[in-house]
Amino acid sequence: MTTKQPNNLPTWLEQPNQLTSQPQRHNFLAHNQQHLQHLLARLSQPLPAVQSKRWQLSPSISLLRLGILILLIALTNNTGWLWVLGLLLAGHLLQLSPSQLRRFSRSWLLSTLIALLVVLPSYWLVGPATVLLFGFKTGLILASTQYYRLTTTFQELLSGLKTLHCPNIFIMTLAIAITYLRMLGHYLLQTMMALDMRMVAPAKHPYRLIGTLFGNLFLKSHAYALELYAAMEARGFNGHYVNQPATTNRWHDMLTLTPYLVLVAVFIFGRTYGIN
Amino acid sequence: MALIKLTNISYDYPNTCGLDHLNLEINTGDFICLMGPNGSGKSTLLRILSGLETASQGDYQFDDQAITAAYLADPQDRQRLHQQIGLVFQNTDVQLFNTSVADEVAFGPRQLGLPEAEIAQRVTDCLELTHSSELRDRVPYQLSGGEKKRVALASVLALNPTVLLLDEPLNGLTIAAQQQMLTLLQTLQAAGKTIIMASHNFKQVQAVEPRFVIFNADHQIQADLTAAELATQPEQQAELLTL
Amino acid sequence: MALIKLTNISYDYPNTCGLDHLNLEINTGDFICLMGPNGSGKSTLLRILSGLETASQGDYQFDDQAITAAYLADPQDRQRLHQQIGLVFQNTDVQLFNTSVADEVAFGPRQLGLPEAEIAQRVTDCLELTHSSELRDRVPYQLSGGEKKRVALASVLALNPTVLLLDEPLNGLTIAAQQQMLTLLQTLQAAGKTIIMASHNFKQVQAVEPRFVIFNADHQIQADLTAAELATQPEQQAELLTL
Amino acid sequence: MHIPDNYLSPATCGTLVLAVAPVWTVAVIKVKAQIKEKRETLPMLGIAASLAFLIMMFNLPIPGGTTAHAVGGTLLAVLIGPWAAVLALTVTVLLQALLFGDGGILAFGANAFNMAVIMPMVGYACYRVGVKFKHPKVGLFIGAYLGINVAALVAGIELGLQPLLAHTASGAPLYCPYGLNVTVPAMLAAHLLVAGWVEAIFTVLVYQFVHKVAPTNLYQVTPQRSRRPWAYLLGGLVVLSPLGLLASNTAWGEWSPAELKQRLAEQHISQQAPQGMVQGLHFKALFQDYTIGNLPISVGYILSAITAVLIFLLLMRGLQHDNQTTK
């Protein structure tokens, strides 16, 4: 094998670079890379964070349960009621593993704190009772959604929505969106890294760069859309996701839902007797 | 009767030419290797064959059925075509979209509605065939380049298509893995599958004695040689070695 | 004094190992070829060298400067590092994001604030060196696989980095184009650049007589041989041929 | 912009879901037609949803050292068409609510209304006007800026109405405790001053990129053939208008200035009704709280709704392109 005559390099390529460095106030690329990495870590989790073997709920029921719980919390102004609902929730939380529970508490406390900060100034407007009630209710709602998120996978969410007769076009869009979020997120992350490698000076027009980044992402995703969809079709996809048949027990489902149904009944009829 | 018959196929991208008046016949059980300079149209041809694009001009017959834009517009016909033709993309990234390798491979069979036991069997088999059993529980997009290639092939194999289109499947694999893959493809061919792959690795591919279809830089087919023909033409062979 | 010095570098992905206690010294003007099985950690090493990731453990010195997470967090230091190190990604798709090939190549020099005349000069030179002048006005994401590889190299070259990291740059190129690229890399090495590439094409790469750093499947360095050493070890050579 | 749970009363949330439902229906019909013409619209919907998600989580630097993020409602409308954008953004909002804790689950209707309906529609309308006057970019810029601000305004109103709609017997608010005088200025200030500009600049730059590289990938308006979907939408709105009664003790947002003032005073929030509203609400005098003559209230509502729809239709008609050139 003969190598050809080495081609001559232009002079600028033969001399080493003069290193320059200009101050930069903040690095939005690095910041966003971190965000994306968190998102991807969360998305790549194939199993739900918590999976109880004995007590597996069908996805539609857990979605329903979440809805009922939030609605009840939002509707009532009775602290006693909230107390009961809180106990119910705490019971669920007991099923979490210690590490999960710590994770749960951290994000829950943070989000509740933020919600409280927003309402706090109203203390001077309407007094402490409102702030307390609001804080209590918001905390409970955030806890129940957080619990749902910890125990549910995307696939379960999809099949849950499907069982609840959500229009197919929504489900499809949701399914593709979740799939793509991972792919596009990964792509965006890699592109940002590549960009980072060539950001040898502070960006003069950061916005132009971002426009390029997302314009490029759109076009690429357009092309990906066609290819991936074709690849999915090529593998038998016809607009319906076939899911792994879930092994759930109807009795368990009903049993788990019962306390909630009782609560709803008490809530509705209790009104006439002044319970709440 | 030829399985695939291309007559005068041209494909134009918005501002470049992709393919220029191609004629090609492929029979069931053929093992074809597409070669040619970069940008000569190998990928474009594979995309047309798989029904992802329709030719701007010319006629594509698959199994005596004309594959036209109208044919492909019908979801059922399209699906029927896709069940017979599997494509491994040049950029495997676009092909892997599930959350675990096992799910990835199971996706196709599951869509077909096979029983779970059979799906599990197929997954295990395909991963074994592509030497990627140990990747089973990994997340596909986090694999290394070569690992992705193998998983992509496994996921297409799981559908058991009769025609396998492979766009540079050897890329990014170690020489040993390339040989494994070629051996696997050869076995598939022996089982009656038709295999059409694009590759630049003449050296490696030569071992399985495919029929070489060689493109030139003008997006045309320059030569079409069976292994036997090639053996009698040392100057062609030398040319291919440095293509 | 070594330009790059890695001491006991390990890298852990969330649930797999990327690199396991690596030690490596690279001098200015070296031409290094990383080889090893798929998933052995070549790309991971290149990403660490480029400063895109920081090692989970161990010490990375570049030009007598420790490259740590804290160092990389400083935008100015980061820029200085990136002016010296250029990286061509394994998946070149992610690297090309401008509206035309010419813009793509001009991106880096423009960031540096060079005068337009010089930028134009660099663009022309780089495209010529990589044999892709005719792609000048094309849209990068619409190129074929091999064309993208060449444009990616051109866009990195335009920054004139002293260290070039190339992740499987020969992938998807024809044999002829591979040789062209290797010749170009050799010329760059002769001009004093340090070149570190990952590749599986032992046959082709051997011609430029690089130093081979060989990984094993356990993410460790198994052998580190200069071309001269390799010449005296035919059994090693045979092993590499089928790696 | 994402309203979390418990800031809006369940009644408001329910009403808003019902208000968006007809829009979704029309969107589904429209998009199905679009899919028939262009198959890739289906995957594009999902992709656009995830794109919107990424846009909303991408921090854009703003002078002063902090960051803001764009929403991309107008951008998506221009890229994939307004109706497809409605669906895609709805999915994004749902995804954020259910899986990422951005925005509430009960408040989903409200968030969808603000971000998935108002934003792309207002933005797209401006863009179309811009296209008509041969300045698409100007139209787009104004559209993006207006779109996000109108959405913010609506969100501010939704929040600000809560103390009036839901309170205990003693007048203590149950949900968002701030009145209109706080929420509207707060939302508007943030968006008029910062987020609006960020959104507008971002939108135009991405548009510019796509327009330059692949103008064919932009949404192409197909000449309108059927006006049926609009009819469904309007019909649905007419039927739904009595829901205004259900939403609260009094129809939300439709008090006479006096009542408003009294309610506000009740809560010691403000001794005076906001000046703008006093003037803005004068036209109500015509209908006297929608009770025309001795008709039952719900009929009055429907009549008012029909009137509004007719005015709306007339406006639409005036803005439409003529199919035949009039000579």
Ligand SMILES: Nc1ncnc2c1ncn2[C@@H]1O[C@H](COP(=O)(O)OP(=O)(O)OP(=O)(O)O)[C@@H](O)[C@H]1O
């Ligand atoms: N999406 C696209 N839009 C416009 N032109 C394209 C597009 N994809 C490919 N091309 C052009 O069409 C020609 C054929 O491309 P194709 O990808 O088929 O080449 P190839 O033979 O597969 O090359 P390689 O060996 O590099 O993969 C090339 O000139 C390429 O630049």
Ligand SMILES: Nc1ncnc2c1ncn2[C@@H]1O[C@H](COP(=O)(O)OP(=O)(O)OP(=O)(O)O)[C@@H](O)[C@H]1O
């Ligand atoms: N993002 C990621 N997350 C988790 N694991 C990863 C990730 N990227 C790579 N890995 C794993 O780390 C190991 C090293 O990967 P790397 O990409 O460095 O291999 P490689 O030597 O470049 O292989 P190839 O020759 O196939 O490109 C592999 O086992 C791979 O599966």
Ligand SMILES: [Mg+2]
């Ligand atoms: Mg190709």
Ligand SMILES: [Mg+2]
């Ligand atoms: Mg690699």
